[in-house]
Amino acid sequence: MKKKVAIFLVFVLTISLILVGCGPKETAGPAPADDVIRIGVFEPITGDNAAGGELEVEGAKLANQLYPTVLGKKVELVVVDNKSDKVEAANAASLLVEKEKVVAIIGSWGSSLSMAAGDIVKNAQIPAVAASATNPLVTLGNDYYFRVCFLDPFQGTVMANYAYNKLGAKKVAIIQEVSNDYAVGLAKFFTDAFVELTGDKEAIVAVSNYNTRDNDFSAQLQNIAAKNPDVIFAPGNFTESALIIKQARQQGIQIPFIGGDTWETPEFIDIGGEEVEGAVFSTFFTSETPITSESEVFLREYRAKYGKEPAAVTALGYDAYLVILAAIEKAGSADPVKIRDEIAKTTDFVGAAGMITLDANGDAIKSAVIKVVKDGEFKYQDTIEPTK
Amino acid sequence: MGHMTLDLFLQHLTNGISLGSLYALIAIGYTMVYGILRLINFAHGDIFMMAVYFSFFGVATFGMPWYAAFIVAIILTALLGMVVERAAYKPLRESPKVNILVSAIGASFLLQNLAVVIFGGRPKAFPTVKLLQEVMTIGSVTLQRLTLVIPVVTLTLLAGLLFLINNTKSGMAMRAVSKDHETAGLMGVDVNRTITLTFGIGSALAAVGAIMWGMKFPQINPTMGVIPGLKCFIAAVIGGIGNITGAVIGGFILGVGEIMLVAMLPSLTGYRDAFAFILLIVILLFKPTGIMGEKISEKV
Numbered sequence: 001m002k003k004k005v006a007i008f009l010v011f012v013l014t015i016s017l018i019l020v021g022c023g024p025k026e027t028a029g030p031a032p033a034d035d036v037i038r039i040g041v042f043e044p045i046t047g048d049n050a051a052g053g054e055l056e057v058e059g060a061k062l063a064n065q066l067y068p069t070v071l072g073k074k075v076e077l078v079v080v081d082n083k084s085d086k087v088e089a090a091n092a093a094s095l096l097v098e099k100e101k102v103v104a105i106i107g108s109w110g111s112s113l114s115m116a117a118g119d120i121v122k123n124a125q126i127p128a129v130a131a132s133a134t135n136p137l138v139t140l141g142n143d144y145y146f147r148v149c150f151l152d153p154f155q156g157t158v159m160a161n162y163a164y165n166k167l168g169a170k171k172v173a174i175i176q177e178v179s180n181d182y183a184v185g186l187a188k189f190f191t192d193a194f195v196e197l198t199g200d201k202e203a204i205v206a207v208s209n210y211n212t213r214d215n216d217f218s219a220q221l222q223n224i225a226a227k228n229p230d231v232i233f234a235p236g237n238f239t240e241s242a243l244i245i246k247q248a249r250q251q252g253i254q255i256p257f258i259g260g261d262t263w264e265t266p267e268f269i270d271i272g273g274e275e276v277e278g279a280v281f282s283t284f285f286t287s288e289t290p291i292t293s294e295s296e297v298f299l300r301e302y303r304a305k306y307g308k309e310p311a312a313v314t315a316l317g318y319d320a321y322l323v324i325l326a327a328i329e330k331a332g333s334a335d336p337v338k339i340r341d342e343i344a345k346t347t348d349f350v351g352a353a354g355m356i357t358l359d360a361n362g363d364a365i366k367s368a369v370i371k372v373v374k375d376g377e378f379k380y381q382d383t384i385e386p387t388k
Numbered sequence: 389m390g391h392m393t394l395d396l397f398l399q400h401l402t403n404g405i406s407l408g409s410l411y412a413l414i415a416i417g418y419t420m421v422y423g424i425l426r427l428i429n430f431a432h433g434d435i436f437m438m439a440v441y442f443s444f445f446g447v448a449t450f451g452m453p454w455y456a457a458f459i460v461a462i463i464l465t466a467l468l469g470m471v472v473e474r475a476a477y478k479p480l481r482e483s484p485k486v487n488i489l490v491s492a493i494g495a496s497f498l499l500q501n502l503a504v505v506i507f508g509g510r511p512k513a514f515p516t517v518k519l520l521q522e523v524m525t526i527g528s529v530t531l532q533r534l535t536l537v538i539p540v541v542t543l544t545l546l547a548g549l550l551f552l553i554n555n556t557k558s559g560m561a562m563r564a565v566s567k568d569h570e571t572a573g574l575m576g577v578d579v580n581r582t583i584t585l586t587f588g589i590g591s592a593l594a595a596v597g598a599i600m601w602g603m604k605f606p607q608i609n610p611t612m613g614v615i616p617g618l619k620c621f622i623a624a625v626i627g628g629i630g631n632i633t634g635a636v637i638g639g640f641i642l643g644v645g646e647i648m649l650v651a652m653l654p655s656l657t658g659y660r661d662a663f664a665f666i667l668l669i670v671i672l673l674f675k676p677t678g679i680m681g682e683k684i685s686e687k688v
C-alpha cells in the first residue's frame with residue numbers, strides 16, 4: 001500500500017513538473033534539422049512579470065508569422081519561460097543555448113532577468129536582443145547582448161523633466177521595488193536628473209522601498225505622505241505599482257503618481273481600477289502615431305490578429321525579431337558569431353517602434369513617449385526626443 | 389526613527405490590525421492541522437490561493453453575486469482541503485513523519501502548478517465589492533470599510549471555533565484525537581471523520597481569509613499563497629503551534645509588527661519579510677513552545 005502511494009506521488013510530481021516545464025514551450029524534441037533556423041524567445045510566461053513577457057512573445061510571434069523564412073530556411077521560435085525569477089532565468093537561458101541550439105535569443109522583459117542570462121549568452125557566444133530591458137547593465141561589457149529600446153538614464157531624465165516642467169513639482173518622493181535592478185536603477189537616474197533640474201539636493205524628500213510580491217504598502221505610503229511631496233515617482237513591476245496607487249487613494253492620499261515603461265500592461269489598469277486614473281509614465285511607442293512604414297504593417301497585422309491596440313513592448317518584441325532576421329540575412333549564415341557581428345552593425349533599421357541604430361554598447365537611441373491612464377485606457381500624451 | 393503624530397500612529401495601527409487579522413485566519417488552519425496530526429500542512433498556502441481563484445471565477449466567469457460566490461468558494465475550499473487530506477496524508481498516516489511532510493510539500497507544488505496550467509500565469513484582478521471597499525474617514529484615519537470588517541470577522545470566527553471545540557461533540561472528538569489517535573478510536577471516536585473535519589474547517593477559515601485578502605490586495609496569481617503561507621506558519625509558531633488562540637495572537641503580532649517596522653524604521657523596509665523570519669528564529673531559540681504553547685490541554 002505504502003509503495004503504491006509512493007509510486008503514485010512520484011508520478012503526480014513528475015507529471016506536474018512536465019506540465020509546467022513544457023507547458024509554455026512551443027517545440028521540444030529532436031535536434032534541429034538543417035533546413036530550420038531556431039531563434040530563442042526568452043521571456044517570463046509565468047510569475048509576476050508574466051503579462052509583460054506575454055506581450056513581447058506576441059510581438060515576436062507576429063513577426064515570425066509575417067517573415068517566416070531567411071536564407072531559404074524556415075525560422076522556428078523556441079519559447080522558454082524564465083518564470084520571472086533570476087535563477088530560473090539563468091536555467092532557461094542555458095536550456096536555449098545548450099539543448100535547443102538556438103542561433104540567437106529575443107528577450108527578456110525585465111532587466112534583472114536579462115542580466116541573469118548575460119554571462120550565459122556571452123560564454124556560449126549566442127547573440128541576444130532584449131526588446132524592452134532598459135537598465136544600462138544589460139548590455140554594458142557584454143558584446144553579445146543588444147537591445148532595441150532606450151535606456152533608463154534617458155527615461156529617468158524624461159520623467160524628471162515631466163515632473164518639473166509639466167507638473168511643476170519641486171519635491172518628489174520615490175517608492176521603489178528594491179529587489180528589482182530596473183526599478184532601483186531608474187529611481188537613481190530620475191533622482192540625478194531631478195536634483196540637477198531643481199538645483200536642490202533635498203528635492204527628493206523620501207525614498208521608500210518594497211519587495212517584489214509585497215501586497216501591503218500602507219506604512220510606506222503613510223511615511224511618504226507625511227513628507228508632503230508634490231509627486232510620487234514609483235518605478236516597479238505593474239502589479240505592485242497598481243496596488244501602491246490603489247492603496248494610496250484608499251488611504252486618502254491624492255498625490256499624483258508617475259512611473260516607467262513597465263506599467264504598460266492591461267493588468268495595471270485591471271488591478272488598479274479607477275484609482276490609477278491619471279497615472280503618467282514613459283514608454284517606447286504609441287499606436288496613435290505610427291512612425292515608420294513598418295509601424296503601419298505591424299499595427300495593421302496586430303489589430304487584425306488580436307483585435308486590440310498593441311502595447312509598446314509588443315512592437316519591440318517584433319523589432320527584436322526583425323533585427324535578428326536582418327542580421328542572419330546579411331551574415332549569409334546561421335553562425336551565431338557572424339550574426340552577432342551583423343547585429344552590432346545595425347544602422348537606420350526600419351522597425352515598428354522607430355528607427356534603430358545600435359551604438360558601441362549595443363544600445364538603441366530612441367525617443368520616449370509619455371502616456372496617461374484615462375477612462376480605463378492608456379492614452380498618448382507627448383513624444384520626447386533624445387537629447388543627443 | 390522619526391517622531392510620529394498620534395493620528396499617523398492610529399492609521400498605522402489600524403492597517404496593522406487589519407493585516408494581522410488576515411494572517412490570523414490563515415494561521416488557524418496550520419495550527420489546527422498540527423494539533424491533530426503533528427503535521428505542518430505546507431499545502432495550506434496553496435489552498436488559500438485556490439480559494440481566491442474560486443471566488444474570482446464565481447464572480448467573473450459565472451456571474452454570481454459576490455456573497456453567493458464567496459459562500460460557494462468557502463465550501464469548495466473546505467472540500468479541497470478534505471480531498472488533499474484524503475489523497476496525500478491519510479494513506480501515509482502510519483508512516484514516518486518525514487514521509488507525510490514530503491507529501492505535504494508535493495501537494496503544495498501540485499496545487500501551484502495546477503493553478504498555472506488551469507488559470508494561467510498572468511495575474512488577474514479580484515472583483516471589487518463596493519459595499520466593503522468604500523473609503524471612509526473616522527477622525528483623522530482614512531480607510532476602507534473592509535479594514536474594519538476584517539478584524540471583526542476574524543474575532544467572530546475565532547469565538548465560534550473555540551465554542552465548537554470546547555462545547556460540541558465534534559470538538560470533543562477533535563480534542564480526543566489530538567491527544568491520541570488510537571485511544572480515541574478505541575473510545576468510539578471516528579478518527580478519520582474527525583481529521584477530515586479538521587481539514588475542512590481549517591481550509592474554510594483560510595478561504596474566508598483568502599476572500600478578504602483578495603478584496604484588500606486585488607491581485608491574484610498562482611504563487612500568491614507562498615508568502616502568506618510562510619508568514620502564517622510563522623504566526624502559528626509564534627503563538628504556540630497547536631494552539632488556536634495563540635495562532636490568532638501570533639497573526640496580530642506579525643501584522644502589527646511588520647507595519648510598525650516599516651513605519652518607524654523606514655530604512656529597513658526592504659527587510660520586512662526578513663523580520664518575520666528573524667522573529668521565528670528568536671521564538672524558536674528562547675520560547676520554542678510559543679506564546680500560548682504551555683497550555684497543552686487546549687491543543688486541538
